[in-house]
Amino acid sequence: KAGVTQTPRYLIKTRGQQVTLSCSPISGHRSVSWYQQTPGQGLQFLFEYFSETQRNKGNFPGRFSGRQFSNSRSEMNVSTLELGDSALYLCASSLEQPLDYTFGSGTRLTVV
């Protein structure tokens, strides 16, 4: 079966711009979670969506937002980009809860 697909793989943006990242989960998976990975902070939970509803949110500023569509695909948006937003953004899908996470390969965002 197809894995979790994240697009684009690489992205370079300028400080102050906004960016949208996309995640297509494994077919049948209704939960999509997003994590930010940086060398300094490690892996940090951003938010989780289940059946188009945000169920849980990490400790990130309001510039970080997300949504989930009826086909379970998810997008996350970061507005007013800062240099510190440079990171690998990982999406994970599961049937319901993180016991069965499957991660995508990530989107590497570089803010210049």
Place this chain on the structure above:
Amino acid sequence: AQSVTQLGSHVSVSEGALVLLRCNYSSSVPPYLFWYVQYPNQGLQLLLKYTTGATLVKGINGFEAEFKKSETSFHLTKPSAHMSDAAEYFCAVSEPGANNLFFGTGTRLTVIP
């Protein structure tokens, strides 16, 4: 509050030697525990997980981990390291019913030929 501590950000072993990666957790309730592996420029792959039942958990690629409640530990081992094991390894904890993981800071494993 939950947290995970991985002792040793870098571990080097010789090919064929024992691999031991350490993980200690903090949780107010009996936790679910996970080990993930990450290869360069890739996402995370689940190696094994502990939820309930047998405390010795066997995973993929010959790895196993033992849940020790008294020591709040979940160390990852493999009897004989292979070159292909070189990667970064993350320990994670979750509460039953929760829908997110708390990750440790990772341990980079180097295998010396």
